[in-house]
Amino acid sequence: MKTGKAPGAGAALYFALSFAPVLYLLTRVRAGGDALLSARRLGLMANSLLLGLLVASLCMIAGLAAAQGIRRGPLARRGCRWFFLLLAPVPPYVYALSWLSVARLWRLNPTGMLPSVAVEVLAYLPVCTGISLLALERLPKEPVQLALLMGREKKAFWDVVLPSVFPQVLASGGLVFILSVTDFSIPSLFQVNVYAMEIFSDYSAQGRTYHSFLLSLPLTAVAAVVMLLCMDPVKSILMAAPSGAAPPVRGGAAVAAAAWAGVAVCLFQVAFPLAALSPHLPSLGQAILLSWEELAVSCLTGVLAGLLALAPAALAAECLLALRGKKWLWYLLLFPIALPGSIIGLGLLELVNKSPFHRLGRTVWMPALGLAVHYLPYLLLLLVGAFARLDRDKLALGRVLARTRAKYLFRVRLPMLSGGLLAAFSVAFMLSMADVGTVLMLMPAGMEPLSVKIYNYLHYGSSELVAGFCYFQVLLCMAVMLLTGLFLSARKKERRGMDDGRQERGQGD
Incomplete structure (x- = not known):
């Protein structure tokens, strides 16, 4: 064509x-120039890969579980099933500040690999949840119905549904992995040294453009290979026609429990920054003025x-x-x-x-x-x-x-x-x-x-003022996403009404 x-x-x-x-x-x-991959830089690359793998794996598990819960729950065919995207554009450092506020309150260790993983999982979870939900909603009807007729619902989930959506779920994890390993903002806040930060630090310290670019090549090569592996599943989910005809499959008690747990994690992802930063709400006005x-x-x-x-x-x-x-x-x-x-x-x-x-x-x-x-x-x-x-x-x-x-x-x-x-x-x-x-x-x-x-x-540490800044960003993200969602929903209803009107006129003729 x-x-x-x-x-x-x-x-x-x-x-x-x-x-x-x-x-x-x-x-x-x-x-x-000096060796690009010295022992220290290999350690930084290992930290980046470990962080990316942990974040991607947890996002895939929680995202698929949440998508299954949404698909099986009362929000299955309603527009508000995309609620987990409400704070998807919120900067990851908002979740970082939320964690720092909770850690200071409960006297927890505010730094290290564990909080970095937790914050990035909350920040990138909507990616895996959204792609998994799209994959479940675009399952072809015939294989699922045939599996339900031939055996139990649990067997249909494990033998048909999961293998069908697994490539798309892996692709969502690959995208999260790329987002994690190429970003340095969150690990640097939690004092975790990663390779992406080395690129920025090298240029800031020496100003050698060519050397900083060479430093980025190993990280870019890893991300490019992952991108190549993700391309076909991502392409298939984008090009698939929305059918919505395949019936949702429960998959047994264990899958149902995991599904509700995934939905709970998505709800927590939306509520956590709002709740953690709410004590700093009085500083919102001052933060906006400053x-x-x-x-x-x-x-x-x-x-x-x-x-x-x-x-x-x-x-x-x-x-x-x-x-x-x-x-x-x-x-x-x-x-x-x-x-x-x-x-x-x-x-x-x-x-x-x-x-x-x-x-x-x-x-x-x-x-x-x-x-x-x-x-x-x-x-x-x-x-x-x-x-x-x-x-x-x-x-x-x-x-x-x-x-x-x-x-x-x-x-x-x-x-x-x-x-x-x-x-x-x-x-x-x-x-x-x-x-x-x-x-x-x-x-x-x-x-x-x-x-x-x-x-x-x-x-310099969390404070009332920076919490006010972050709370304002959360409210701004919510407002933009809500307005966009309402506009798209109104446009969809308008088109549906116009199509129904044309069909009625055609039947009358």
């Missing part, structure tokens, strides 16, 4: 934005990042859907997920500073561009899934009936794409608001975003 000029140009722009920082850093590589400049910078950066990333990601998504059989193109466009945010920021900083657009580095457009580049593949995944479920017959009919391309674009195509585009923009905005690694490299002097301010404050 051939793709149009616009999607092809969008894919080219996506590729240029995603790979330009890395390709520029490749030109800066020099020979010589951080309004940083908040304005964060909001402006997030809006610009979302706008910059939306068009390339949407056009690249159209290109992937048109060329869905090209596996190499999927992997090429999703490869930037494996790149640490600090490397993307570093490469973009060097590239812009050595170009005629060097003045861009002193404006808010610089971190906005870096965040747009960093989160392009995440928006691409979201938009591919949203666009794949569009009614292609309606699009084809609209193309025929519209007299001009402009009318087709603005009266048919964009209204049908509006839900996915709004969701992608909201995700880009919230991820940009929470980002630390990329922004640390790119923020101009005097334009500190709220995320960096909170991150710096956390290194």
Whole structure:
């Protein structure tokens, strides 16, 4: 299937934005220097891999259990079954501060590998839960019904349901593993030395761009291999048509108990920061007054990042859907997920500073561009899934009936794409608001975003003021996610009503 000029140009722009920082850093590589993987750095890599494996394994178990509980429970076919996404964009350091507040109250050890794992599990659990729930809801009807007819419900779960969704569950764990090993913000707060922090520290101490890039290669290689293994299951879940016809399978008493435990963990994931930070609620007003400049910078950066990333990601998504059989193109466009945010920021900083657009580095457009580049593949995944479920017959009919391309674009195509585009923009905005690694490299002097301010404050210990900052971010995330969910729900009901009206008119005729 051939793709149009616009999607092809969008894919080219996506590729240029995603790979330009890395390709520029490749030109800066020099020979010589100290050993990249010394004994100390091998230890840091081992810490990163151990942390990533523990977080991914626990997220997969809890996420699959929660998805099974939601699928079997009273929320099975209701929009509020996605409640666990309510605080999905909340920065991980909010969970870190919540833990530090509880640890100080109960006199627990606030640092180490265990709290790092616990905080990252809470932060990344929505990824595994969401993918597992999508996999369960897209199970084909016939194998499940046949298994239920041939044997017991427990056997149907273990022999049919679990093997069918297991690749997608593993893929969700792979994505969580990549997110964990390429991030240094949470381990550094809990005094756990990881490899991603070594990259940032090396550049901060020596300023050698080429050396920091070389340091990132082992970590990028590990993440790239995991991304390659995850690609086919992720592609299958994005391209699968939502059937909802396969009956939910209980799987026995042990599976049912695990399912309810998983749902409880998801509820805890939403309630924990609200409850842990609630004693600091009186400081919320003061925190807002003292951080309004940083908040304005964060909001402006997030809006610009979302706008910059939306068009390339949407056009690249159209290109992937048109060329869905090209596996190499999927992997090429999703490869930037494996790149640490600090490397993307570093490469973009060097590239812009050595170009005629060097003045861009002193404006808010610089971190906005870096965040747009960093989160392009995440928006691409979201938009591919949203666009794949569009009614292609309606699009084809609209193309025929519209007299001009402009009318087709603005009266048919964009209204049908509006839900996915709004969701992608909201995700880009919230991820940009929470980002630390990329922004640390790119923020101009005097334009500190709220995320960096909170991150710096956390290194001096939790306080009433920083708790107020974090509580405000939690409320902001909840508001954005609720508004986005309500809009998407209203659009879905509107489309359903229009389809029902057309069917009634057709039957009347």
